[in-house]
Structure formats: C-alpha cells, structure tokens
Amino acid sequence: MTHDHDLVLRPTEAQTAAALAPPPGRTGGDLVVETLRSLGTTTAFGLPGQHALGIFDAVGRSDLRLVTLRVENNAGFAADAYGRLTGEAVPLLLSTGPGALTALPALQEAAAASAPVLAISSQVPVAGLGGGRRGHLHELRDQSASFRDVVKSVHVARSPSQIPSVIAEAWESALTAPHGPVWVEIPEDVIRAETFIPQVTGMDATPHELAPRPELTAVAAHWLSSAARPVIIAGGGVIRADAAGKLKQLAERLNAPVVTTFGGKGAFPWTHPLSLQSWLEDRHMTDFLEDADVLLVVGSGLGELSSNYHTFFPTGRVVQIEADLGKLESNHTALGIHADARLALQALLETVPEREDPQAPERVRLVLSDIAARLAAQDVALEQQLLTSIRQALPPRSPSFWDMTILSYWAWSAFDAKHPNTMHSAQGAGGLGYAFPAALGACVAEPGTPVLAVSGDGGAMYSLAELATAKQHDLDVTWLIVDDGGYGILREYGSTTGTDLLRPDFVALAHSFGIPAATTTPATLREDLAKSLAEPGPSVLVLPAGLRMFAPTHG
Numbered sequence: 001m002t003h004d005h006d007l008v009l010r011p012t013e014a015q016t017a018a019a020l021a022p023p024p025g026r027t028g029g030d031l032v033v034e035t036l037r038s039l040g041t042t043t044a045f046g047l048p049g050q051h052a053l054g055i056f057d058a059v060g061r062s063d064l065r066l067v068t069l070r071v072e073n074n075a076g077f078a079a080d081a082y083g084r085l086t087g088e089a090v091p092l093l094l095s096t097g098p099g100a101l102t103a104l105p106a107l108q109e110a111a112a113a114s115a116p117v118l119a120i121s122s123q124v125p126v127a128g129l130g131g132g133r134r135g136h137l138h139e140l141r142d143q144s145a146s147f148r149d150v151v152k153s154v155h156v157a158r159s160p161s162q163i164p165s166v167i168a169e170a171w172e173s174a175l176t177a178p179h180g181p182v183w184v185e186i187p188e189d190v191i192r193a194e195t196f197i198p199q200v201t202g203m204d205a206t207p208h209e210l211a212p213r214p215e216l217t218a219v220a221a222h223w224l225s226s227a228a229r230p231v232i233i234a235g236g237g238v239i240r241a242d243a244a245g246k247l248k249q250l251a252e253r254l255n256a257p258v259v260t261t262f263g264g265k266g267a268f269p270w271t272h273p274l275s276l277q278s279w280l281e282d283r284h285m286t287d288f289l290e291d292a293d294v295l296l297v298v299g300s301g302l303g304e305l306s307s308n309y310h311t312f313f314p315t316g317r318v319v320q321i322e323a324d325l326g327k328l329e330s331n332h333t334a335l336g337i338h339a340d341a342r343l344a345l346q347a348l349l350e351t352v353p354e355r356e357d358p359q360a361p362e363r364v365r366l367v368l369s370d371i372a373a374r375l376a377a378q379d380v381a382l383e384q385q386l387l388t389s390i391r392q393a394l395p396p397r398s399p400s401f402w403d404m405t406i407l408s409y410w411a412w413s414a415f416d417a418k419h420p421n422t423m424h425s426a427q428g429a430g431g432l433g434y435a436f437p438a439a440l441g442a443c444v445a446e447p448g449t450p451v452l453a454v455s456g457d458g459g460a461m462y463s464l465a466e467l468a469t470a471k472q473h474d475l476d477v478t479w480l481i482v483d484d485g486g487y488g489i490l491r492e493y494g495s496t497t498g499t500d501l502l503r504p505d506f507v508a509l510a511h512s513f514g515i516p517a518a519t520t521t522p523a524t525l526r527e528d529l530a531k532s533l534a535e536p537g538p539s540v541l542v543l544p545a546g547l548r549m550f551a552p553t554h555g
Contacts, residue, residue: 026199028191029058031163032120034200036091037064038164039171043444045079047072049095051122054191056093067444067473069437070465072099076106077434078441080115080181084424085399085445087116087242089174094121096188097140100147105431107150110181112428113263114240114324116174117181119151120167125189144185152180158187160195168205175207177323177340179240210323212339212347220296220319220335221351227294229316230256230355231276235306236263237299237323241342244268244420247298250349255357256296257364259285261306262427264299266417273361277368279413280305283553284370286312288363293317297334299341301327305412305427309554321345380550382522383410386543389526390452390480391416393533398422398450399442403435405456406488406547413550433462436479440466443475450476450533457483457503464504467513470538478532478539481506484546492549510540519544 032055036044043065048056059066069075072094079092094100100121110117123143140146144154153173157166163186170182224230232254238247244267251258251274258268259276268275279285286308289295293316300306301322310331318334320327321344328336337344375384387410394400396418402408402425417423426434439453455463460481470477482488486501510517517540520528525543532539 026195027054027058028160028163028186028193028195029054029056030061031160031195031197031200032167032186032191033058033062033064035164035167035203037062038200038203039168039205040088041091043067043082044091044093045069045075045082045441046091046093047075047095047099049099049122051124051188052093052095052099052191054188055120055122059093066093067469069440069469072102073104073106073433074437074463074466076103076110076117076119077437078444079117080106080110080113081399081401081424081438081441082445083110083115083117083179084113085421085442087240089116089118089171092117092119094119096122096124096143100143104146104150105429107147107181107183109426109429109431109434111150111152113236113424114179115181116179118167118170118174118184119147119181120184120186122191123185123187125187144183147183150181151183154183154185156185157190160190160193161197163190164200164203168203171205172207175205177207177210177241178237209343210338210340212321212337212344214347216335216337217344217347218351220337221348223294223317223319223335224254224256224296224348225353225355227355229292230254230294230296231289231292232256232258233261233289233295233297233300233302233306234258234264234267235261235298235300237321237341238264238267239299239421241299241323241340242420243298243342243345246342246345246349248272250345250352253349253352254355255360257360259289261300262412262425265412265415265423266420270416270418274364276364277413279368279371281308281413281553282371282374283308284367284374286553288367290315294319297321298345299323302331307331311554375550378551380548382545383407383547383550384414385522386525386545386547387411387415389522390454390529393526393529394452395450395533398452398533399424399439399446400452400454401425401435401438401442403453403455403459404430404432404489405454405459405482406484406492406549407454407456407482409489409549410547411454432459435459436463436477437466439477439479440469440473440475443477444473448476450478452533453477453479455479455481456488457481457485457506458487458501460506461501461503464509467510467515467538467540471513471515474537476536476538478529478541480529481540481542482547483542483544488547489549506540506542515540517542
C-alpha cells in the first residue's frame with residue numbers, strides 16, 4: 001500500500017542532485033540570510049561589525065535589501081517602525097558587545113509597543129562562551145542575559161545546522177500575539193564556518209492564533225448588552241490586530257462611547273458621534289470612564305498614561321481583552337480575556353445584540369465640551385494652533401512619528417490620527433531620539449509616501465547622524481524640529497538643572513548633508529510643512545518656539 005506521506009518524503013532526482021551539490025563557499029551567514037528570505041523577509045536594518053561580517057557578506061551575496069543606519073539604537077528604531085507599519089518580523093542585524101548593547105533602548109521600546117523586531121546578533125566564538133574571561137574583543141560574561149529581561153524571547157544557535165530552526169522559532173515568537181522583539185545570538189565562528197548544508201528553502205514559522213475562550217466572551221456579551229452606560233477603551237492592541245473595523249462595528253451596535261489610548265490613536269474615527277477622542281489625561285474624561293457601569297478595555301493594560309497617572313478607579317464591571325498575559329488585571333480587577341483583539345471582538349460581534357441608547361452621543365458631546373472649556377481657560381492657543389497646522393499639512397494616510405517632546409505630549413491627546421496605524425511615538429518606553437530614525441524605517445516600509453518626524457531640539461541631538469542615512473537612501477521624510485533651547489518637557493516638570501542646551505544651527509547642519517532645510521514660524525508652519533512633504537527626498541524644518549503643557553488634572 002502506498003501512503004501519501006511516502007510521496008511527500010521522496011525527493012525528486014533534481015532535488016537530490018541539488019542537495020548533494022550545494023553552492024560552494026557558503027557559510028553560516030548564508031544560512032541566516034537564506035532562512036530569512038525563505039520566511040519572506042525582503043528588508044533588514046542594521047550596522048556591520050567585525051564579528052557579524054559573515055552575515056553582512058552573505059547579505060551582499062543575496063537580494064535582501066539592507067538599510068544601514070549610523071547608530072545601532074537608531075537602526076532598532078527604524079526596524080521598530082517598519083514592523084509596526086507592515087506587521088512583518090523585520091531583521092535587525094547587530095554585532096557583538098557594544099554594538100548589541102547600544103540597541104537596548106530601541107528593543108525596550110519595541111517590547112513596550114509590541115513591535116516584531118527580529119534582532120540577530122553575533123557573539124564571541126563558541127570557545128569563549130560560558131562566562132570565562134578569554135579576552136575576546138567585545139566579550140561579555142553572558143551577552144544574552146543583557147537582553148533576556150527586555151525582549152520577548154531569546155534564541156541561541158551554536159552550530160550551523162541549528163541556524164534555520166533557531167531563526168524560524170524566533171520568527172514565530174515575534175509574530176505570535178502579543179507581537180514583540182526577539183533576540184537571536186550566533187557565535188562568530190559559527191557564522192563564518194563553511195557549511196555543506198543544502199540551501200534553505202520552504203521554511204515555515206506560522207505564528208499561533210490567540211483565540212478567546214467562548215465562556216468568557218459569553219459573559220462579556222451579556223454584561224455589555226444589559227449595561228446602562230457601557231464605554232470602550234481602545235488600546236494599541238486594536239491597531240496591531242488590524243481590528244479597527246470590528247471595533248467600530250461593536251461600538252455602533254452597543255451605542256457605546258469609545259476613547260483611544262495614546263498607543264491606540266486612530267483605532268476609532270476622531271469625529272464619530274461616539275468618539276471620546278484621546279483625552280485620557282483629563283479629569284472630565286476620567287470621571288466619565290469611572291461612571292461606566294461596564295467598561296470594555298481592548299488591547300490595553302491601563303498603565304500610567306492610559307489611566308491619567310493611576311488616578312482612574314472604575315466603579316463598574318471591567319472586561320479586559322489583552323494578548324499580553326502579564327497585563328491582564330495588572331491594574332484593575334476585571335473579567336480578563338487573554339486573546340488577540342481581532343478574534344475577541346469578532347466573538348463579541350457574533351453574540352452581542354443591538355443596544356439602543358439615543359443619549360450616548362449627547363453624553364460624548366458634553367464631556368468633550370467640558371474638556372474644551374477647561375483648555376480655553378488656559379493660555380495654550382499656540383500649541384493647539386500648531387497641531388491644527390500639522391494636521392492640515394500632513395496627508396491623511398501619511399505616517400507621523402513623534403519624539404518625547406511637549407508637542408508630542410499634546411498630540412497624544414489632541415491630534416487626529418485620521419487612520420489606524422499612522423501615528424506612532426515612543427510613549428511605550430519613553431526614550432528620546434525615536435522619531436527621526438523611526439520615520440526612516442517608515443519611509444522604507446511605505447516608499448513614495450511622505451513621512452513626518454517631530455522632535456524637540458534635545459531629542460533631535462540623538463539622531464543627527466541619521467541625516468546621512470536619509471540622504472544616502474533618498475527617503476521621503478520631513479523632520480520638524482521644535483527648538484526651545486533644551487529639554488522643554490523637563491522644565492515643565494519644574495526641573496532647571498541640566499535642561500538648557502547648546503545646540504547647532506540645525507538648518508546649516510542639514511544643508512551640510514545636502515538636505516533642504518529652513519526655519520519656519522507658527523504662522524507659516526502649515527504652508528512650509530505642506531511644501532516640504534510634497535517634495536521628494538528628505539527635508540528639515542526648524543520651528544523656534546517655547547511651548548507649554550496643558551494643566552494636569554492628576555495632581
């Protein structure tokens with residue numbers, strides 16, 4: 001009797017010949033690249049280094065696109081943005097020791113934002129592993145230990161034959177909800193070693209689906225359908241799961257107001273009658289959310305920023321849908337549903353009946369009116385004007401990336417992202433220097449689409465080297481630098497020590513790289529920004545302005 005699996009396992013003569021005579025001169029580095037290409041990778045970011053040259057040489061022999069930046073941390077931010085926009089696992093190629101460690105802040109941001117970055121680092125030769133002090137260049141006692149508490153998972157290959165399986169395992173981990181950065185480590189001699197292993201083809205690393213348990217969604221559906229004042233908080237998990245459409249369907253079926261977290265910007269239409277927008281850092285909104293008798297939290301852990309600095313205490317029932325198990329009930333008691341947001345929302349749509357509530361839009365209008373009145377009593381017209389100008393100049397589907405600066409803090413609450421997955425910031429981990437290199441990654445992910453980066457002068461200093469990257473690759477990025485002479489947001493916190501900075505002439509500096517640059521004003525920002533975004537290639541706009549934050553309500 002002939003079985004189907006006998007037919008599958010029996011190679012053709014051509015396959016046998018190819019396996020017996022693999023291309024000469026191939027190394028462990030080629031196995032890395034072949035595995036990535038077999039998994040569907042088209043683009044990688046990184047910086048070459050001595051121990052990793054075997055991988056980079058293999059990249060040079062392949063059709064894999066390599067985008068090299070000038071600093072490893074910036075390469076990590078670029079990979080982060082590419083992963084956020086495409087939903088693909090994106091390789092970040094690093095060398096050993098200092099090169100690897102320099103990428104740690106970017107990997108922390110990727111972890112906080114659930115960006116699927118596949119960090120692949122070289123390591124000292126196999127003989128130097130195990131904690132001994134053999135004096136290898138870049139040697140660390142345990143390099144992977146420096147990353148284990150930051151990334152989602154750690155994977156190590158100690159022989160060429162392990163490389164394809166190790167990378168596939170890491171790939172699957174990065175793309176299984178919750179997405180996140182993973183760490184792959186390969187010793188230098190394994191990368192350089194010649195191999196007779198056949199060319200890697202047909203790799204499979206299908207991520208696992210994280211479906212909700214039906215008994216939990218049944219309870220959640222009952223609570224929501226019988227609620228008097230249901231409200232939805234939509235977090236970044238909605239964006240990552242591509243579930244904005246299902247969120248809108250559910251909100252309209254329930255007649256439930258929706259507020260998005262700062263990581264969930266664009267998950268719900270800004271001007272929808274049920275949209276509470278993103279005003280989480282406002283006591284009027286906090287009170288409104290606390291008054292909900294059923295609160296549906298989708299794709300958020302209700303951390304510091306999403307809870308008005310932990311001053312939010314719900315009084316009704318809470319249903320929390322979250323792919324990251326560690327975030328379930330981490331801040332509030334809830335009916336915790338460990339699931340991908342898209343699958344959980346679909347399950348609710350299949351069970352929740354229509355709920356009438358003609359007063360819901362009016363309640364939304366009133367709370368937004370209260371917030372507007374509070375802002376009108378403050379001297380913050382300039383900040384609001386700047387956001388309006390940026391929104392008018394930026395094409396609706398253009399991605400924008402915001403550094404940790406005053407205007408970004410405003411944008412979290414007040415900027416209309418227009419579409420899902422178009423506004424990103426470093427608010428997950430809160431590190432400086434994110435916006436510009438991340439915007440470069442977005443330019444690579446979406447060629448032909450103008451991309452905006454917004455930084456303060458302090459944050460811009462972290463990324464100046466990447467002007468060379470933008471020019472070298474002719475990327476369609478406009479960098480808006482708000483120059484207030486230092487770390488303005490720290491001054492807002494009341495700190496005066498170390499917050500005033502000497503900085504360069506940003507316009508002249510950009511010109512030295514051959515990049516168009518100009519100084520703008522609040523009155524001309526909209527026109528100048530629209531012009532810069534419309535012209536292909538990189539450009540820089542500098543806006544000298546001292547900005548203020550709106551008054552806090554969590555004191």
